[in-house]
Amino acid sequence: MPLLTPQIQDENDYSLVASLDNVRNLSTILKAIHFREHATCFATKNGIKVTVENAKCVQANAFIQAGIFQEFIVQEESVTFRINLTILLDCLSIFGSSPMPGTLTALRMCYQGYGYPLMLFLEEGGVVTVCKINTQEPEETLDFDFCSTNVINKIILQSEGLREAFSELDMTSEVLQITMSPDKPYFRLSTFGNAGSSHLDYPKDSDLMESFHCNQTQVNRYKISLLKPSTKALVLSCKVSIRTDNRGFLSLQYMIRNEDGQICFVEYYCCPDEEVPESES
């Protein structure tokens, strides 16, 4: 982007510089976690992680690895700031969110450090837009302590199989109950709404099932209102990994292929609904 270079100060002044030929490779992923207004961004030399949380119960992380960017420089070990995600997305799609074929919007993103705004230079067809978005004090994000060694059950599904299920979830049900089991029903999604209950069963030998590793029967309930936003990521993804650990915490990992065929990941963590009183826990 030679046009932009004169406006940019010495690159050493910036703690983060990232440029991208196709801004949609970033905006699409961010949209997948856009269920709250604000997001926290962490940049390391490996890439950027953007985190959105809700109700101290659900956390979504989008990982955009350094390889997605054409240029990616982080001066410090890690750069952290909080930003209004809605505004960031508005800026990223300032040339329109569904561009005409053949035209790409390029992005150069610079951040000078704590207290400075995030600068966006967007260019399409020789037109440059400069956006400055104020950054905010980063907040501490939740640590779900979801460790793969504690994972009890793990299923990888083709997203196609879950897409319809999630879009048709009975939202009159307060919870989504997920059953994972080495025996029947293997993998079951249940809702308990006004109209009655619904169960969706996936056999373990289904063509949708990429892998099935269930060691122990687990039945957990999750607030449907917290899980529903993950539909955004599900729609974009090609595969989804569903894991539960020994505490019943749920991890949903979505594999998303961008327009250039590169792979990005979006991850949702959700804690289970409190157990029913009978169990005296």
Next chain:
Amino acid sequence: MRCLVTGGNVKVLGKAVHSLSRIGDELYLEPLEDGLSLRTVNSSRSAYACFLFAPLFFQQYQAAGPGQEALRCKILMKSFLAVFRSLAAVERSVEKCCISLGGRSSRLVVQLHCRYGVRKTHNLSFQDCESLQAVFDPALCSNVLRAPARVLGEAVLPFPPALAEVTLGIGCGRRVILRSYQEEEAGPSCSCLHRQHRQSHGDRDEPWGGGFPAVAGPGRGGHHFLPQGTPGTPELCGIRKLVSQRSLRCTRPAIFAVKDSLLDGHFVLATLSESDLHSPAPRSPELRRLVPPLQAHSTPHLDDFANDDIDSYMIAMETTVDSEGSRAVPSTSLSPGLRPPCSPGPYSEDNEAEASTQPGTPPPKKFRSLFFGSILAPAHSPPGPSPVLAEDSEGEG
């Protein structure tokens, strides 16, 4: 009750549910010996719809378990509709659908067997209910209109979906006219069917040919019709549109029917009171403007949409002579064919009371209420001569 639907019939079932959902909020499901019946009635009881799926429609059909009495139930339309919410998805992925009622669960269980072995089970809560039935007899209709459902569907398409009412009339010549009325600057829009129109008495006893055209309702003068065709194709949507969004102006209910060897559907719709046509309702001046005074009385009444159609003009010339209605009620001057050639009939008394309308108020929508009742409680005989009357067993006023 247990039945199994497979293949494309699942979508047909889904479509039927979608079209029923346009009418009522509750679905009455009743397994009968001659098939599974799905019925609904709207809250004001001015519209009723029913489908009867013949046992052949199903791969397996069992109205009642051995030694059991067939159960019937009433469920929320919303919850049943949710099962078939996306017809595209149903078509794409559902291979079989199993509906069962009774058993231990005291739930209506709808199970969808989808691609990749995925199985969706819906356990829907239901209420016991009495049988919902509307008493009507298409054979008593004095006017019958049959057309391929597609023709009717296409005729309705140009009307905006939010349109509150549409007038169906038999125009001069062999034409069926669908006409809307809007108070705004936009004038009425019309849709005209030239084909397949067979009028009244001569045809009314004609047996309903399989898969052929549409039929029409009671009342003389031709104000309503019953589409007949093979649903499961877009036709059903057309009919659904027709019945759900448009009411027909007529004194007596219009019956829309679809029929083929596997299923049978009836939509019975109340129509607006005929007195609208006679009263000095606010629409009258508008309509008068549309039909120049010269034409309003006896000259061949060209419908404004057919001015350039010589053929229809000629036909109009030939056929309007006997339309005595054109003299009887000159003030409203819909094209004469739109009015019945006879007196309003047995309903005229009560219409008169309601007929006076304040200028400037919207046209009165006097729906002829249908009275639905249970066949279980035929306590009172239907009042009046209407072929569509039955009492309501649930004591609903």
